[in-house]
Amino acid sequence: MSAWRLLLTRPAEEAKSLAATLAEHGVFTSSLPLLAIQALPETPGQRARMLDLERYAAVIVVSKAAARLGLERLARYWPQPPQQPWFSVGAATGRLLADHGLNACWPASGEDSEALLQLPQLRSAVQVAEPRVLIIKGEGGRELLAERLRAQGVTVDYLCLYRRTLPDYPAGSLCERIRAERLNGLLVSSGQGLEHLRQLAAGDWPQLAGLPLFVPSQRVAAQARAAGAQHVVDCRGASAAALLDALQAEPVPAH
Template sequence: MSRWRLLLTRPAEESRLLAQTLAAGGHYGSALPMLVIEPLVLGKAPAPGWLQRFAAVIVVSKPAAHLSLSWLSPDPAAALPRWFAVGAATAEVLRLGGINASFPTQGDDSEALWQLPELVLALKAGGNRALIIRGEGGREWLAERLIEQGVEVEYLELYRRGVPDYPANAVAERLQAERLNGVVVSSGQGLEHLHRLAGAAWPVLAALPLFVPSARVASLAQALGSRCPVNCHGASNAALIAALATRSP
C-alpha cells in the first residue's frame, strides 16, 4: 500500500497531533507551520453575565475555542447563550471544556455555518445580537451576512496569526530531504503564507496534491497555481484521513 509523506502547515501543536494520527495509519507528516498563533494581551475577563447579552456565540477556530475557554471561563451550568462552532474540530475543543456547540456536519467554513438552521432559530428566539470569537480580522464573510439580516455583531479578538521566520530555502530543503509527496493546509491565510515563504520552490509544491479544508481554499489554491487541490470538506484530522484514502501518492 502506498503511503503519504505530507508537509503539515497547521500551527505547531495541531501539526504535532496530526503527525501522530498520520503515523497511526502508516503515513508520515513533516511539520513546518505556516501560522504562528500569538495570544493578544487583554484586560480583565468580563463577568459571566456579560455573555447573556448575546443570542449566539460563534467560535471560528480551534485557537479561538482554546483561548475563549481560558479567558471567559464560561460556566457550563449557567444559563449561557447558544454556542456555535465553524466546524467539528472547533466544536470538540469546546466540548472538552464543557460547552456543547452546534456546528455544520457538511463543511468547516462560514458558508456551511450560515446555512445551519439552529443558528437562525437562536437569533430569532434570543434577540438579534451575536458575538464572534476570532483572531484579528477573521471571518468577515459571516459577519457581513449576519449584519445584512439585521443582526448586531460584536467581536472578541483573542489572538493574531503571525508569519513564521524561516530561512529562504526552508521549504525547498524540507521537500527534498524528506521526499514529501503532498501538502496539507488548514486555512486560506496559511496557504498564502506557504506561497510567500516557498519562494522559488512554489512550482514544485504546486504540482503536488494540496489537501485543503474547503472549496473556498481550493479556489484560492488554484488561483495561486496549484494544479491538484483536494477539498477535504472539513479541517478535522478525520476529514483529511478520509480524503487521503480516496487518492494515491
C-alpha cells in the same frame, strides 16, 4: 502503507496530533509549522464585550485557538456563563466548548462557514428581536459568517484574541525539506496558512504549485487556485478523518 508523504503546516501542537493519527494509517508526514499563535493583549473594548456576553443571542468560535483563549476569558469574567448557545465551525473546537459545560453545536458534516450557516440551531438562535452574535476569532478570516448574518439583520461583533504569525525559517528551507524527505503533498488548514506557505516558498512557489495541495474548504481552495496552485484537493473539513478520506480518493502523483 500509504504512498502519500505529506508536509504538515499546522501549529506544532495540532500537527503532532494529526501526524500521530496519519501514522496509524501508514501516511508519512513531516511537520513545518507555518502558523504560530500569538495571544493579543486584552483591550478595554474586548473586556466590555465579555462583560456584556449575556446580550448575545449566540456565540460563534472559529478555531481551537479561539476556543482555548476564549474559555480563559470566560472563566475570568463568568464563573457561571449565560445560557445562550455556542457554535463552532468544526467538531474539535466544539468539543472544547462542550467539555467546558457550554451548550455547544457544530455541523455534523462539512467543517466550514457555509455548513455552520445552514445549522438549524443557529438559524433558530437568531430568530429573536434585535439579534446579536459574538464571533470569537483571530485577526483576519471568516468574513463570510459576519456578512451572511448581517444580511439577515443580525448585529455581529468580533472578539479577536490572537494573531497567527509565520515562524522564522531560513530561505529555501521549504523546498529543501520537500526534496530531502521526498514529500508528494502539502496540507494547509486555512487561508492564512496558504499565504504563509507562499511567503516562505518565495521564488520557489511556481515549482511547488504543481504538488497536490490539500485544503479544508471551498473558500481556501478558491484562494489556492487563484494563487496558481494547479492541483487543489478540497477535503471539506479540517479533521483527520476528512483528510484521510481525501487521501484515499486522490491518486498519488507519479514520481
